[in-house]
Amino acid sequence: MRVAVVTEPYKVKIEEMEKPVIGPEDVLIRVMSAGICGSDLHLFKGTHAFRNPPAVLGHEVAGEVVETGSNVTRFRVGDRVTVEPQLGCGQCEFCAAGLVNLCTGKVVPGTPKWCGTFAEYFAAREEITYKLAEGVSYELGTLAEPLAVAVHAIRRLDLSEKNSIAILGSGTIGLLCLVVSKQYGFKQAICTDTAPYNLEMAIRLGADLAINPLKEDVVKAVRKFTGSRGVDAAVIAAGAPTIIDQASAMTRRRGEIVLVAMITEKVPVYSYSLVFNEQRLSGAMTYQSRDFEEAVRLINDGLDLCDLVTHRLPMEETQRGLEMLDRKTENVVKIIVHP
Ligand SMILES: NC(=O)c1ccc[n+]([C@@H]2O[C@H](COP(=O)([O-])OP(=O)(O)OC[C@H]3O[C@@H](n4cnc5c(N)ncnc54)[C@H](O)[C@@H]3O)[C@@H](O)[C@H]2O)c1
Ligand SMILES: [Zn+2]
Ligand SMILES: [Zn+2]
Incomplete structure (x- = not known):
C-alpha cells in the first residue's frame, strides 16, 4: 500500500509498505480521509516529543471496514468508521481509571508499533473503532479526533x-x-x-x-x-x-x-x-475514551463542522499541505488528505 512518510525533517515521500496484517481483535480500514494536525507538523519539522522520522504521518482518520478479525463482533465489511487513535496498556492505574490519555505505555499511530493514517489501509482494535451514522461524510468523521480534544478540554x-x-x-x-x-x-x-x-x-x-x-x-x-x-x-x-x-x-x-x-x-x-x-x-491532554465517544455522538447527531475543512488534497500533496499549515501561506484551518 502507499503511505506518506516523513523521511527527514521537512521531507515527505510517498512510499510502498506492506498492508497491515490484522489480529483477531482488529478491523482493517480502507482510509478514505485523514486529517493533518498540529502534531503531524511537529513530526514534519522534527520537533515532535516522541515521533521521529522516518515515520508515517497521521492519526485522524475515517474509512470503510474491509476486513474483520475472527473475534470482532460489532463491525462488518462495508461499515463506515472512525478510530480513537490511542490504545492504553490496560493494566496501569490510569487505564483502570479510564484515563488512557495518561497511560505511560499507550500506543499511538505513527510509531514503530502502529502505522500512521496517511496510508491506504489502517488497522485498529475493535474497542476503539466507532461507527459513523448514515449521511455523515468521511471528512466529518475525521474531525471526531480533534473534536474529542475539545470535548475533553471543556469537560476539564x-x-x-x-x-x-x-x-x-x-x-x-x-x-x-x-x-x-x-x-x-x-x-x-x-x-x-x-x-x-x-x-x-x-x-x-x-x-x-x-x-x-x-x-x-x-x-x-x-x-x-x-x-x-x-x-x-x-x-x-x-x-x-x-x-x-x-x-x-x-x-x-x-x-x-x-x-x-x-x-x-x-x-x-x-x-x-x-x-x-x-x-x-x-x-488537558488528548481525551478519554468517553470524550471520543461523545465527539462521535455529536457528529452522528448532526453537528455540522464542514466549514472547518478549508483544503482537500491527494496524498501525493501532503508535503504541500504541511508547508501551507506551517507558513500559513493561505487561509487554512483543517486540511484533509485523501489517500
Ligand atoms: N492537548 C492536546 O491533546 C492537543 C491536541 C491537539 C492540539 N494541541 C495543541 O493545541 C494548539 C492548537 O492546535 P491547532 O491544531 O488548533 O493549531 P493551529 O495552528 O491551527 O491554531 C493555532 C491558532 O492560534 C493562532 N495564534 C497564534 N498566536 C496567537 C496569539 N498570540 N493569540 C491568539 N491566537 C494566536 C494562530 O493564528 C492559529 O490560528 C497547538 O499548540 C497544538 O499543539 C493539543
Ligand atoms: Zn489531531
Ligand atoms: Zn495504561
Whole structure:
C-alpha cells in the first residue's frame, strides 16, 4: 500500500509498505480521509516529543471496514468508521481509571508499533473503532479526533456558572472548543486569533466577540465585554509567551483556565495573579475514551463542522499541505488528505 512518510525533517515521500496484517481483535480500514494536525507538523519539522522520522504521518482518520478479525463482533465489511487513535496498556492505574490519555505505555499511530493514517489501509482494535451514522461524510468523521480534544478540554472545566468563556487561539482546536463550549452551556464566547480569517470563522461558528491581539488589548476588550468582571473560563489553544498571563488577567476570581496548547518552550508566568484571584489552571491532554465517544455522538447527531475543512488534497500533496499549515501561506484551518 502507499503511505506518506516523513523521511527527514521537512521531507515527505510517498512510499510502498506492506498492508497491515490484522489480529483477531482488529478491523482493517480502507482510509478514505485523514486529517493533518498540529502534531503531524511537529513530526514534519522534527520537533515532535516522541515521533521521529522516518515515520508515517497521521492519526485522524475515517474509512470503510474491509476486513474483520475472527473475534470482532460489532463491525462488518462495508461499515463506515472512525478510530480513537490511542490504545492504553490496560493494566496501569490510569487505564483502570479510564484515563488512557495518561497511560505511560499507550500506543499511538505513527510509531514503530502502529502505522500512521496517511496510508491506504489502517488497522485498529475493535474497542476503539466507532461507527459513523448514515449521511455523515468521511471528512466529518475525521474531525471526531480533534473534536474529542475539545470535548475533553471543556469537560476539564468544573464550573457552576457558565456565563462566558474566552478561547485564546482560533485554529482547529480553538474553534472546536468554541463549538463544544456552546454545547456545554456557555452563554457567551469570546475568541482571539492573530489571523483575520480565523476570527471570521469564529464569528461564523457562533462567537459573540472575536479579537485580534495584534490590533487590540484583548484583556481590556474582554473586561469591557464582561462588565469588568472577567470570563468564567479561558481556554488556551495557541502558544505565545504571554498567553497564560493574558488568560489569567481576563478570567474572573475563582475562574478556571485550561491549557490545551502544547507550549514546549519555557514561558514566564505571573503566578501572583492566579493566587490573588484563586484561579485554577489545568492541562488537558488528548481525551478519554468517553470524550471520543461523545465527539462521535455529536457528529452522528448532526453537528455540522464542514466549514472547518478549508483544503482537500491527494496524498501525493501532503508535503504541500504541511508547508501551507506551517507558513500559513493561505487561509487554512483543517486540511484533509485523501489517500
Ligand atoms: N492537548 C492536546 O491533546 C492537543 C491536541 C491537539 C492540539 N494541541 C495543541 O493545541 C494548539 C492548537 O492546535 P491547532 O491544531 O488548533 O493549531 P493551529 O495552528 O491551527 O491554531 C493555532 C491558532 O492560534 C493562532 N495564534 C497564534 N498566536 C496567537 C496569539 N498570540 N493569540 C491568539 N491566537 C494566536 C494562530 O493564528 C492559529 O490560528 C497547538 O499548540 C497544538 O499543539 C493539543
Ligand atoms: Zn489531531
Ligand atoms: Zn495504561
